[in-house]
Amino acid sequence: MRSKFDEQLTQLHKELITMGALCEESIAMAAQALTEGNLQTAEQIFDLTLQVRQKEREIESRCMRLLLQQQPVAKDLRLISSALKMVTDMERIGVNSGDIAEILLMRHITAADDTLNIQDMAQAAIKMVTQSIDAFVKLDTELAKAVIAYDDVVDEHFDRAKGLLLELLQQNAVNGEYAMDLLMIAKYFERMGDHAVEIAKWVLFAITGQKDG
Amino acid sequence: MTKRIFSAVFLAAVCVFLASAALFMGVLYDYFSDVQCRQLRMQTDLAAQGVAGLGSDYFTNLPADDYRISWIDADGVVLYDNQLATAAMENHLERQEIQQALAVGIGESRRYSDTLLQRSIYCARLLPNGTVLRLSVAQNTMLTLLLGMLEPMCVIFFIAFGLALLLASRQAKKIVEPLNNLNLDEPLSNDDYDELAPLLNRLDLQQKQIRRQENDLQRKQLEFETVTSNMQEGLVLLNRQGLILSVNSAAARLLGAEEAAVGRDILTVNRSLELSALLDKAAAGEYAEKVLKLNGGEYQLNASPVLTDGTVSGMVLLLFDVREKMKAEQLRREFTANVSHELKTPLHTIAGCSELLVNGLVKPEDTTKFARQIYGEAQRMINLVEDIIKLSHLDEAGGDMRCENVDLYALAENTLKLLLPVAEAAGVELTLQGQPANLFGAPQLLSSIIFNLCDNAIKYNRPNGSVKVAIINDETNVTLTVTDTGIGIPPECQERIFERFYRVDKSRSQAVGGTGLGLSIVKHAARLHNANVNVQSVLGQGSVITVRFSKNAVK
Numbered sequence: 001m002r003s004k005f006d007e008q009l010t011q012l013h014k015e016l017i018t019m020g021a022l023c024e025e026s027i028a029m030a031a032q033a034l035t036e037g038n039l040q041t042a043e044q045i046f047d048l049t050l051q052v053r054q055k056e057r058e059i060e061s062r063c064m065r066l067l068l069q070q071q072p073v074a075k076d077l078r079l080i081s082s083a084l085k086m087v088t089d090m091e092r093i094g095v096n097s098g099d100i101a102e103i104l105l106m107r108h109i110t111a112a113d114d115t116l117n118i119q120d121m122a123q124a125a126i127k128m129v130t131q132s133i134d135a136f137v138k139l140d141t142e143l144a145k146a147v148i149a150y151d152d153v154v155d156e157h158f159d160r161a162k163g164l165l166l167e168l169l170q171q172n173a174v175n176g177e178y179a180m181d182l183l184m185i186a187k188y189f190e191r192m193g194d195h196a197v198e199i200a201k202w203v204l205f206a207i208t209g210q211k212d213g
Numbered sequence: 214m215t216k217r218i219f220s221a222v223f224l225a226a227v228c229v230f231l232a233s234a235a236l237f238m239g240v241l242y243d244y245f246s247d248v249q250c251r252q253l254r255m256q257t258d259l260a261a262q263g264v265a266g267l268g269s270d271y272f273t274n275l276p277a278d279d280y281r282i283s284w285i286d287a288d289g290v291v292l293y294d295n296q297l298a299t300a301a302m303e304n305h306l307e308r309q310e311i312q313q314a315l316a317v318g319i320g321e322s323r324r325y326s327d328t329l330l331q332r333s334i335y336c337a338r339l340l341p342n343g344t345v346l347r348l349s350v351a352q353n354t355m356l357t358l359l360l361g362m363l364e365p366m367c368v369i370f371f372i373a374f375g376l377a378l379l380l381a382s383r384q385a386k387k388i389v390e391p392l393n394n395l396n397l398d399e400p401l402s403n404d405d406y407d408e409l410a411p412l413l414n415r416l417d418l419q420q421k422q423i424r425r426q427e428n429d430l431q432r433k434q435l436e437f438e439t440v441t442s443n444m445q446e447g448l449v450l451l452n453r454q455g456l457i458l459s460v461n462s463a464a465a466r467l468l469g470a471e472e473a474a475v476g477r478d479i480l481t482v483n484r485s486l487e488l489s490a491l492l493d494k495a496a497a498g499e500y501a502e503k504v505l506k507l508n509g510g511e512y513q514l515n516a517s518p519v520l521t522d523g524t525v526s527g528m529v530l531l532l533f534d535v536r537e538k539m540k541a542e543q544l545r546r547e548f549t550a551n552v553s554h555e556l557k558t559p560l561h562t563i564a565g566c567s568e569l570l571v572n573g574l575v576k577p578e579d580t581t582k583f584a585r586q587i588y589g590e591a592q593r594m595i596n597l598v599e600d601i602i603k604l605s606h607l608d609e610a611g612g613d614m615r616c617e618n619v620d621l622y623a624l625a626e627n628t629l630k631l632l633l634p635v636a637e638a639a640g641v642e643l644t645l646q647g648q649p650a651n652l653f654g655a656p657q658l659l660s661s662i663i664f665n666l667c668d669n670a671i672k673y674n675r676p677n678g679s680v681k682v683a684i685i686n687d688e689t690n691v692t693l694t695v696t697d698t699g700i701g702i703p704p705e706c707q708e709r710i711f712e713r714f715y716r717v718d719k720s721r722s723q724a725v726g727g728t729g730l731g732l733s734i735v736k737h738a739a740r741l742h743n744a745n746v747n748v749q750s751v752l753g754q755g756s757v758i759t760v761r762f763s764k765n766a767v768k
Contacts (some may be wrong), residue, residue, distance in 0.1 A: 014455075014480050021484035137481045 004068050009079065016083055020133035022048060023090050027129055027192060033104055034185065036114035045101035052094030058085045060137040082202040086136070089202075091193040093129060096188045096195075108181045110201035118186055121157035122140055125189040128154065136203045144207075145154055147200035154193035159188045169177035218388070219381030225332050226373040234366070238358060239577050246334070247350060250321070252727075254337045256280060256286055256350045264346050269293065273348045280348050281333075285311060287343045292407070305347075310337040314345045351556055383560045384393040447532030453525055455479045455492060467532050469505045479530075491516045495528040504535060545710060551714035555728065560592035593728075600730040602711070603661070607737035619656045621691055621762075629682065632671065640676040643667065647684030650691040658738040663693065665731035666758055670697035671726060678755075685725040701752040710748070711736040735760075 026048040033041040063084045066072065072080055104107070108207040127145050135143035165183055205211040256263050260282060263271040274295050275282065278435025284293040289306025291299045303313055314337035321337050337347040337445055359366075391405035399700055400413040400420065435461070441448050447464030451457055468474075468483040481491065494501035495516035502515045513535045519527040566583045571573050575583055622645075629645055636643040652659070663682070670680040678698035685692045702710060706717045715728040739746045750756035 010454075010478070014478060017478075017480045017484050018486075018489060023491070024484075025486055131486070137484070187690050 002126040005066075005072075005076075006068055008062075008070070009076065012059065012066065012080070012083060013026045015055065015059050015062065017087065017133070017137055019052065019059060019087060019090050020129075020136065022052045023097075024057060024126070024130055024133065026052060026094050027126050028120075030097040031119070033101060034109070034122065035119060037104075037109070039105060039107075042101040042104045045097050048094075049094045049098035049177055049199040050099075056091040059087045060084060075209075079206050082206040086199050086202045089198045093192050093195045096192050100185050100188050103181050103184055106181065108175070108177045109185070117157065118161060118182065118189070120156060121161065121186060123191050124150070124157060125156045125192045125196070128193050129199075132196040132199040132203065135200055136206075139203070141203060141204060141205055141207055144203045148197050151197045154190055158186050158190040183203050215382050215385035216295060218298045218385045219378055222384070223377035226377050227346075227370070230369060230373060234362075242358065249350060249352060250334055250336075253280075253334055253348055253350050254319075254321075257336040257338050257346065260338055260348060261346050263427050264344075265340050265342075274665050280350055283344045283347045283349070285337075285673045286348060287315070287345070294728040303564075308337075308347075309334070310347060311334040314339045316346075345368065357661070370597050445534065449530040449532075451479055451492070451528040451530065453496060453527060455496070455528075457482065458527070464530070464532055467570065468511060469508070471498055474709060488514065492528060492530070496525055498525050504539075507532070510534060511539055513538075528565050548713050551729070552601065555714065556594065559594045559597075562590045597728045597730070600728045600734065603734055604730055604737065607658075607734065607741065615657075616653055616655050619654055619659060620649050621652050621659060621693065622647055624660050625663050625682055625693070627683060628660050629667065631665065632667050634712070635668070636671050636680065639671050639674060640678075641671050642677075642679040643671070643682075644679065645682045645684075647664045648686050649684075650684050650686035652691050652742075652764075654742050654762070655738075658741060662735050662760060663695075665735050666695040666760075667694075668727070669731055670699060670756075670758075689764055691764065693762070694757060696755065696757045698755040700750065701754055702750040702756055703752055704750075707748050707750060711746070 026045055029041050029045050029048065032038065053081065063080050067077075070076075073213060082105055128150055131143055131150070132147045134140070162183065165174070165179050169179055170175070201211055216294055220465055242649045260271075264284065264612070269284075269292070270293065272284070274281070275295065280295075282293070282295045286307045289304040289311065290304055291302045293299060294302060309324075310320035318339045320335075320337040321330065324335075325332050332352045333349045333577040334347040334352050335347055337345050339345055346504050348662075353444075367389070391403075392409075395403050395405075395413075397407075397416070398420075400416040403409070403413055413731045438461075441459070441461035444461055444463060447467045448459075448461045449457060449468070450459040455478050457474050457479055460468075460470060464470075465474055468479075468488075474482050474634070480489065485505070487503060491501045491503055491514055495518045498518045498520065500515070500517045502513060504511055504513050506512075511534070512532045515531040515533075517529050517531075518525045519529060566587045570580065570583055625645055625647075629643055633643060667680055667682060674680065674697055680698075681694075681696045683694045683696070685694070702717055706715075709715045710717065711732045712734050715732075716729055736746060742762055744760050746764040747754065748761040749759070
């Protein structure tokens, strides 16, 4: 009985990692599409977003089944409940990547124009997502805490981008539509960072049983 | 242990106790009843004499006694009884002892008396007047005896219990102690119990066997690890579920595995989607391969299932660097493109000029000029094709290369003679120095090495420059050095100049001429002679190209 349960938990763990990998891929592709202005890549992101959503449903139903059939307690319960929460954040990251792709497909933004350092911001967000999933894979509390702390960097990037954009708009040096889109994209990356923080917090909860914030 | 020894000791004690009690009781009981019987008979005799002499007066001063005395007349009516009222008593004629006494003068019997609820012994005697005197005494049954002895028996029982407990724990300790102190690492060093010898021998044997197998296993593991860790390729063995069974250092580095990855799921080490897809395919029993970017390099990943009896029992993942292969592929593609281009350019000129000639658009005095141009381009094409053929010969590892002893100095002298007019035309001074150097090699190839190097040195020189060819013959090597005062080669291009059709300055190729294959031929020819080619160059000041032939290595 227990061994079957363990097997199911391992399977859950593996699926979460796969879903994490899908998220990483989608955000990396969003960043790449943004750099290269490659619309083909942008279209591929939709497919990935779809996969992320599907994976979320799968993991959810797997968690529900585990809760019902095995009635887990203590550590197992924590793992399963945090898995349930984490997939939501992962799904949001995937969807945000799709949103970025959508904006890119409007063609207001051309490649290789990086006055706002959105590339750096994207890299920072990717790093956060990767590390939060790494923290889950290795059940590493230190890494999870590092992710939570790193959110400030992404926030700072966003604030700076916003400030710069405002300046440019005041000087009328930039197209309004372009500026809005860029701001949206920056916001999406910032949101991804927040989702990564949530994932890291749930990882901490799964390990320690304590969740703050 | 203690419990079992205790129960054994206790059980034995109790058994012995019970057996002895039973024996004792059995024997004693018989003896006592015998004694009682005799006494009863004696008493009956005495009483009979008394009654015969004194009649009923005998009873009046009879002391109260353990004995029950009854006097019965010949009809069985009880005349006297010292313990019960005679009136209430029934007729005793039918009693066994009375019957016997009436018949033979004396009678005995034992039974549970109806009136007294106990077992009694009866003894009756016929008196001379025909009446019968009967004495009876209560006899203790076995049970009453036992009940009487219950107290001492209990005491003995508890003593036995305590003793057994004490003995058992002591004995158990004593027996177990040497067992606890057995030196299991060296079973044969124990000699406390002979009974254990076979066990210990077996233990020793098995221990040796285990040690041997462990050593074997360790050695094999070590061999495997040594072999795989020295592999350039990454190798990962996985079980069906994707757990890592073995991973060599190259693979660990490529997949980004930290510390001990063995026993963990491959997903936790590297969660790349492509890798998962590859392994999923392998887990389904299919061979799969893919080129992935890992760690900044390009690697081909081959995932093959390990099949046992038709089912997948594991997977093997092999990672190898395909950077070289990709580079070679790219070179080949470039070569094809270059060849076509180089062949096309002269053809265009030829076609254009001949078209003008055919259509009579050329003035007669210009015909020679056009014809010369056609001739020149055709020559260029011939050179090119010849070079390509030469290269492809060299590519075939010079299978038909005729080797002989050659004096490199003489060869250089001859070659330079051919180049002298070219050098003069370019205004470059061409000199040769050195000493005769015998070498075993293919004269044609060696001469083409010298020719191509010098040709380049002249072509890419400046007016009034110089090209110095030096041949040094020492103990181990013959070294050919071509030093020029030309334009030099930029450092980033030095590696590529030996590639086919590679030109440092592409815009100048037409002006300088040549096929772009010269240095490539030099490289191949040198390789066939096991010589190494070294380039030193400072941009704008000139280049030194050194070809070092090892005397030992030349075949």
